[in-house]
Structures are given as C-alpha cells and as structure tokens.
Amino acid sequence: MKLSGKVAVVTGAAQGLGRGFTEAMLQQGAKVALLDIKVLDGRKTTKELASQHGQDKVLFLPCDVTDKGQMESAFQQVLRHFGQLDVVVNNAGVSEHDNWEMVLDVNLRSVIHGTLLGLDHMSREKGGAGGLIINIASMAGLLPMFHGPVYAATKHGVVGLSRSYGTPFHFALTGVRVCAMCPTMADTPIQPPRVASTPEEQLKADAHWAYVDNQGGLLQVSEVVDGFLQLVADDSKNGAVMRITKQKGVDYQPYGGGGQGVPYASRNTRSKL
Numbered sequence: 001m002k003l004s005g006k007v008a009v010v011t012g013a014a015q016g017l018g019r020g021f022t023e024a025m026l027q028q029g030a031k032v033a034l035l036d037i038k039v040l041d042g043r044k045t046t047k048e049l050a051s052q053h054g055q056d057k058v059l060f061l062p063c064d065v066t067d068k069g070q071m072e073s074a075f076q077q078v079l080r081h082f083g084q085l086d087v088v089v090n091n092a093g094v095s096e097h098d099n100w101e102m103v104l105d106v107n108l109r110s111v112i113h114g115t116l117l118g119l120d121h122m123s124r125e126k127g128g129a130g131g132l133i134i135n136i137a138s139m140a141g142l143l144p145m146f147h148g149p150v151y152a153a154t155k156h157g158v159v160g161l162s163r164s165y166g167t168p169f170h171f172a173l174t175g176v177r178v179c180a181m182c183p184t185m186a187d188t189p190i191q192p193p194r195v196a197s198t199p200e201e202q203l204k205a206d207a208h209w210a211y212v213d214n215q216g217g218l219l220q221v222s223e224v225v226d227g228f229l230q231l232v233a234d235d236s237k238n239g240a241v242m243r244i245t246k247q248k249g250v251d252y253q254p255y256g257g258g259g260q261g262v263p264y265a266s267r268n269t270r271s272k273l
Contacts, residue, residue, distance in 0.1 A: 166239025
C-alpha cells in the first residue's frame with residue numbers, strides 16, 4: 001500500500017511505538033488520527049506533528065480503548081473528519097500487571113474490537129474500499145514469558161486473531177489485509193525501571209531485564225518502524241506475522257505451507273497453516 005492520501009487510525013499514539021508509526025505514515029503523505037487515553041501527551045504530540053506536517057494531517061481523539069463506546073465514537077469521528085479510513089494500527093498495550101483483567105482488556109479485547117471496527121468500516125462487502133489492519137503483538141506472542149504469563153497469553157491471542165482474519169476467505173469478502181507484528185521489547189515508556197522501590201518489585205524488574213538482555217537488549221523505536229513500513233508496503237502479506245529482533249532484524253514467523261503468513265493472491269483457503 002502506498003500511504004500518500006491514505007487515512008490511518010493509531011491507538012496508543014501519544015508516545016513510543018504509536019508515535020513512531022504515526023510519524024512514519026505522516027512522512028509518507030498519510031493523514032493520521034491519534035487515539036490515546038493520555039490526553040496531555042496526546043495533545044502535545046499532535047501539536048508537534050501538526051507543526052511539522054500540517055494541522056489538516058492530524059487529529060487527536062482522547063480514547064480509552066477498553067471502552068467500546070469511546071472506540072466506536074472515535075472511528076465515527078475519524079470518518080466525519082477525514083472522509084475515509086484505510087489503515088488501522090491497534091498498538092495500545094500495557095505490560096504485565098497485578099490486575100490481569102486490565103491486561104486482557106487493553107492487550108486483547110481492545111485489539112479484537114479495533115480489528116472488528118476496522119473491518120466494519122473498510123470492508124468492501126459493506127461499501128468500503130478495503131484496507132490494512134496491523135495489530136501490534138510481541139515476541140511474547142510466539143514464545144513463553146515466565147515473568148509475564150497473562151501478557152504472553154494476550155499477545156498469543158493477537159497473533160491468532162490476525163492470522164485468522166488474514167486468510168483468503170476473509171480477504172475475498174473484505175479486501176482488508178490483517179497482519180501482526182512481533183517485536184522484542186522496545187525502548188519505550190512501557191519499560192519498567194531497572195531499580196524498583198520494594199524487594200518484591202525488584203524481583204520482577206530483575207526478571208524483566210534478564211529477559212530483555214537475553215534477547216539482545218531493547219530495540220530502538222526506529223527499528224520497529226522500519227519493519228512496520230515494510231509490512232505496509234508489501235501487498236502480498238496477509239496473515240503475516242513479522243518478527244523484529246536484535247539478533248535477526250526483520251523476518252517472518254514460519255508456518256506450514258511455506259510460512260511468512262498467507263499471501264492473499266497466491267494461496268487458496270485450504271492452505272496448510
């Protein structure tokens with residue numbers, strides 16, 4: 001997909017990877033709606049991006065992605081403001097937390113809802129023009145994560161969701177590609193400090209950073225953004241699961257039948273998955 005003239009929605013867009021994806025799409029001529037629960041950060045980021053790319057290119061919408069009403073309203077506002085929708089990036093996420101239900105709501109339920117909203121508004125069978133949905137998962141969606149089992153479960157769910165909607169059956173109906181990205185940990189505000197305030201929190205921090213260090217350290221946001229742009233540009237990728245690691249850079253999770261996701265133009269519905 002060429003991004004010039006396209007309209008995208010990015011959740012969790014105020015900082016970190018979400019801001020990186022937003023900036024990259026603006027640089028390629030897209031218009032972007034930034035959704036985030038962090039209102040002050042969101043407004044600050046939007047103001048900065050508007051000064052670089054034009055006020056007409058960006059729109060900030062305060063949004064709690066776990067609130068179905070807010071999400072539905074945000075998508076409607078994007079359509080009223082920009083007149084179209086071509087790309088949805090379900091990026092908002094949280095790390096492992098004592099409140100496991102919150103982790104589930106943010107990392108999986110909201111991604112399911114964002115995917116369904118994207119399909120509803122972009123699907124050709126519903127009068128849309130087709131499009132692209134990229135769901136941000138994690139290498140924890142492909143591997144066990146001993147210090148974050150609920151987080152890993154949600155990211156495995158995101159991968160399964162994206163692969164299942166990214167099949168020829170669904171593409172034939174919707175014209176919407178659906179893919180997932182699985183980076184290792186990136187240098188964003190979601191990362192905990194290395195030194196915690198209590199012994200219990202320090203044990204968690206030590207486990208987290210041992211996991212990060214074992215994967216070669218934190219990715220830079222720019223490394224993840226480079227992979228993101230590759231996935232956007234490659235129209236043969238549908239149901240693809242992109243991996244981004246320090247050790248191997250960008251590649252795709254191999255699956256049966258040739259791996260690298262399910263290119264919608266060349267495989268039939270009964271491909272080995």
